[in-house]
Amino acid sequence: MDIYSHPTFDMALRQFELVADYLAIPEGERAWIKYPKRALTVACPVRMDDGSTRVFAGYRVQHHFALGPTKGGLRYHPEVTLGEVAALALWMSWKCALVGLPFGGAKGGISVDPGALSPGELERLTRRYTQELAAFIGPQTDIPAPDVGTNEQTMAWIMDTYSSYAGHPVPAVVTGKPVHLGGSLGRREATGRGVAYLAGRAMDTLGLETPGATAVVQGFGNVGAVAAQSLVKQGFHVIAVSDVHGGLHHPQGLDLRKLEAWFAQHRTLVGFPEAEPISNADLLTLPCAVLVPAAMERQITAENAGKLRCRVLAEGANGPTTPEADLILNQRGDVFVVPDILCNAGGVVVSYFEWVQDLQSFFWSEGEVMDKLFRSLESAFQNTLSLARKQHLPLRTAALSLGIKRVWEAKKSRGLFP
Numbered sequence: 001m002d003i004y005s006h007p008t009f010d011m012a013l014r015q016f017e018l019v020a021d022y023l024a025i026p027e028g029e030r031a032w033i034k035y036p037k038r039a040l041t042v043a044c045p046v047r048m049d050d051g052s053t054r055v056f057a058g059y060r061v062q063h064h065f066a067l068g069p070t071k072g073g074l075r076y077h078p079e080v081t082l083g084e085v086a087a088l089a090l091w092m093s094w095k096c097a098l099v100g101l102p103f104g105g106a107k108g109g110i111s112v113d114p115g116a117l118s119p120g121e122l123e124r125l126t127r128r129y130t131q132e133l134a135a136f137i138g139p140q141t142d143i144p145a146p147d148v149g150t151n152e153q154t155m156a157w158i159m160d161t162y163s164s165y166a167g168h169p170v171p172a173v174v175t176g177k178p179v180h181l182g183g184s185l186g187r188r189e190a191t192g193r194g195v196a197y198l199a200g201r202a203m204d205t206l207g208l209e210t211p212g213a214t215a216v217v218q219g220f221g222n223v224g225a226v227a228a229q230s231l232v233k234q235g236f237h238v239i240a241v242s243d244v245h246g247g248l249h250h251p252q253g254l255d256l257r258k259l260e261a262w263f264a265q266h267r268t269l270v271g272f273p274e275a276e277p278i279s280n281a282d283l284l285t286l287p288c289a290v291l292v293p294a295a296m297e298r299q300i301t302a303e304n305a306g307k308l309r310c311r312v313l314a315e316g317a318n319g320p321t322t323p324e325a326d327l328i329l330n331q332r333g334d335v336f337v338v339p340d341i342l343c344n345a346g347g348v349v350v351s352y353f354e355w356v357q358d359l360q361s362f363f364w365s366e367g368e369v370m371d372k373l374f375r376s377l378e379s380a381f382q383n384t385l386s387l388a389r390k391q392h393l394p395l396r397t398a399a400l401s402l403g404i405k406r407v408w409e410a411k412k413s414r415g416l417f418p
């Protein structure tokens with residue numbers, strides 16, 4: 001299965017092997033558990049605004065169907081490859097299993113810079129991709145959601161294209177839709193709020209006070225921006241944030257309201273007058289209580305892991321820490337890592353609530369959604385922490401063990417094929 005070969009896929013496999021050793025999964029069963037069930041590559045020809053035609057490569061990887069339909073986001077980014085999407089699908093499986101959702105993992109992607117396309121071009125690309133995938137997705141098959149570079153509008157286009165194909169409205173084919181189209185209250189904020197909630201729980205566990213503590217957030221997309229806001233609501237001073245163009249630092253704490261207004265107007269943090277610019281490397285190594293990587297994979301590496309000066313590493317992104325960095329952090333022992341599949345699970349938890357609400361055509365209040373979200377994250381946090389303590393495991397190994405074990409058991413009970 002070397003079609004998936006990519007540094008991020010290799011990283012997911014290394015994590016798997018470590019946990020498979022710990023769980024004593026027989027060698028002969030490992031390939032069956034780790035490789036994706038299905039991967040689709042599609043060519044998406046799009047008529048561009050200038051009259052030319054461009055073809056974009058699109059992917060969807062569905063990891064396993066042992067527990068239910070597959071679930072996971074759709075990413076628009078120039079560096080998307082089949083291997084990266086496959087790694088992200090594996091992480092979705094283990095994340096869903098860790099928080100007890102009846103889903104296998106999936107992920108999709110299109111290799112494109114969404115910022116370089118007009119809204120019309122993006123719509124045509126999204127509809128073409130959906131058309132190509134129509135036979136492979138569906139409320140009981142595979143349910144996409146937003147990820148890096150996609151949003152509620154993308155989901156609305158997918159829902160509409162799929163519904164035209166089905167001949168009737170099918171809101172449950174995607175989650176993260178606009179609320180007026182059957183989206184769930186609280187879905188957009190769910191990932192960031194969950195990250196902040198678990199960062200706070202990590203502080204409690206370490207016996208540290210949250211009010212007045214400092215936080216640093218890498219990434220200012222849907223996850224990073226909402227996490228920063230929620231951290232401030234919990235009493236943290238967010239002293240640095242960054243987006244793809246650059247970072248900002250203010251030792252007394254950034255004024256997030258002003259910063260958001262600036263970002264809304266300029267589409268970048270860069271140039272905000274009430275803070276100093278800071279490089280990505282310096283941002284990650286600032287002294288702080290909580291560091292939230294909420295951008296891309298492989299940001300905390302063997303190079304910088306020894307230099308981190310945070311007490312809590314709350315992983316908003318998927319796969320932000322490499323296995324080499326994990327070894328260093330484990331040896332150091334002074335950084336409390338809330339691993340990605342736990343820390344950013346709030347998004348898919350509320351996606352599950354959205355899917356359930358759509359299937360029942362019965363919608364919940366935001367309070368009800370949030371209450372169920374925090375209860376679900378709290379229980380996953382407790383389960384992970386207690387396994388880690390009992391078995392003297394790093395939190396990542398504990399979280400992955402809980403997720404991978406559930407997938408393994410489901411597969412064993414059902415048989416070879418799902």
Ligand code: GLU
Nearest residue numbers: 072073145147347348351
């Ligand atoms: N893209 C998000 C993630 O990585 C959400 C997936 C979903 O809601 O299905 O967890």
